[in-house]
Every structure is written in structure tokens, then in C-alpha cells.
Amino acid sequence: MTDLGHNLIFGSFVTPAVSPPHHAVELAELSERVGLDLVTFQDHPYQATYHDTWTLLSYVASRTQRIRLSGNVLNLPLRQPAVLARAAASLDLLSGGRVELGIGAGRFWDAIEGMGGRRLTPGQSIDALDEAISVIRGIWDTETRGDVRVEGSYYQVEEVKRGPAPAHDIGIWVGAYKPRLLRLTGRRADGWLPSLPYLPDGVDSLTEMNKHIDDGAQHAGRDPAAITRLLNITGQFTDTGAGLLVGAPAQWAQELAGITLDHGISGFILIGDDPYAIEVFAAEVAPAVREIVAAERRTSGTAHR
Structure with missing residues (x-):
């Protein structure tokens, strides 16, 4: 897998902490103010110290004008x-067309x-996610005649009216790590949204995981x-480099640009609630990554998507 030529996206990954109540909202507003493209929130509905993520997304949407919004990732077993x-x-x-749908199998x-959710095995959770994507796409597809009908093992939908259609083609981004779920991502989803700290190596x-996605897509x-x-x-x-993404903004930029050019990653979402880090990421890292990648694309002739 090499550079896919996609537009680069830079975002923040904010903890939806209840205390203080508006802190997550303020970090979202900061993310927009400093020029990030996306703000995301993790989703753990069983966590009493967190806001409900969908309520938070809705509130943040009303407090912002430009930035895109997503769960990272929404807990499908607890969200019908x-x-x-x-x-x-x-x-x-x-x-105004600013929502993306990051979802996970649980x-x-x-x-x-x-x-109150249903306990599933890993295999069952993947099948349930597959069925859920069919339901979601069916609801959004207002151009097809007739009602939505999905006769699944986990989700049964009958005689459901289609709509409303979203303002834009919402991306379904799946958090996936294991081969079967990666292949499902390639087969059914619009995007892949893993976390670097959880990648086994x-x-x-990314090389092997991308291959599973590609295989699923091709099949x-x-x-x-x-x-x-x-x-x-x-x-x-930091002032001095001490490993991947531990160093000066210029080091971050070189490393992230390398991940784009070598592995096709086009979206980088910074985990954490440090306002200073969010500002530096937006002001110094993101523009430098864009510049490095654009220069390489001009040299290599990579088609822009």
C-alpha cells in the first residue's frame, strides 16, 4: 500500500468527560478555531463519567460552524x-453536512x-455490524423505491420508510484490527479508523492490515x-527526538507524511485533551505534512482524489 492521493484530514480525539461539563465542548471549539478539519469523541455509554456521545456531538454541532464531527467510534451494540x-x-x-459515522462492533x-445490550462473540459482532451497515445505508437511500427490509440474525427491519437523506454522503468509518473485520471494512465501509497505540506492531x-482491507474490497x-x-x-x-511522534513538530510532520506516502493513511486524529498540543498539531504539524505530501505527489505524479 502506498499513497492513495486522498485529501489529508487532521483532527482531534477528545474525551467526553462530564466534569467540568463544557470542557469537551471548549476543546471542540478550539479545534475549529485553530483550523483542524475534524473533532471526534470516544463513545462508552456505560461510562458514568462521560457525556453521552451523541448528545455531545449534537451540542457541539450547534456551537461550531465549519468543523466536521464524528464518534470515535460509536458503540453499535448500544445504538440501534x-x-x-x-x-x-x-x-x-x-x-450543513458536517457529520461522519465512526462505528465499532463493540x-x-x-x-x-x-x-441492557446483547452479549455477542467476536464473530457475531462482525455479522451484526455487517447487518447494521445494510440498515443504515437503506435508511439513507431515498432514491430506491420501496421500504427498507433487512432480515438479519441480529437486526430485523421490515416496512421501514426510507429517509431522511443526509446533506452529504456520510462516511461510515469502522474501527477494525482483526482480519475478518478488516475485510468487512474493505467490503462495506467508506473508511478505516484504528488507533496507533492498539496496532500490534x-x-x-499497517502493511498487513491494509492488505486485508484491500482483499475485502477487491472481492x-x-x-x-x-x-x-x-x-x-x-x-x-519535545525539543529532542525520542521515538515515533516524540519530538519537535518538524519531526512529527516528517513521520506522518511518511505514513501517508508509505501506507495510504490520509487522516490523522490527535488523541488527548491538551489545548497546547492541539494548537501545535494544527498550526505547525498539519501544514508541514500537507506541504511534504503535496511536494512528493507532484514529483511522483500521484493522482489526487
């Missing part, structure tokens, strides 16, 4: 897909079950290059 589809479409319409099953993992007759690859990242700004 037909309702989620309509909620996303409504918020997209109200926000991880913390004790907590999910404690909140760090950046080196479904899709162009693998159509799938956006994003990455949640963490690091530290």
Missing part, C-alpha cells in the same frame, strides 16, 4: 442502527450487557483506493 441512521442524517442536515461486553502493522468488486484510511495517533512534543 435504524435510529442511529436517522439521528446521523438529521444532525448532518442541521449542521469491545467491553460486560459493560455492554450491564447496560505499531506502524509496521466485493470495489476499488481499494476508495476506502479512506485514518489513524488515531498519540505522542509528545
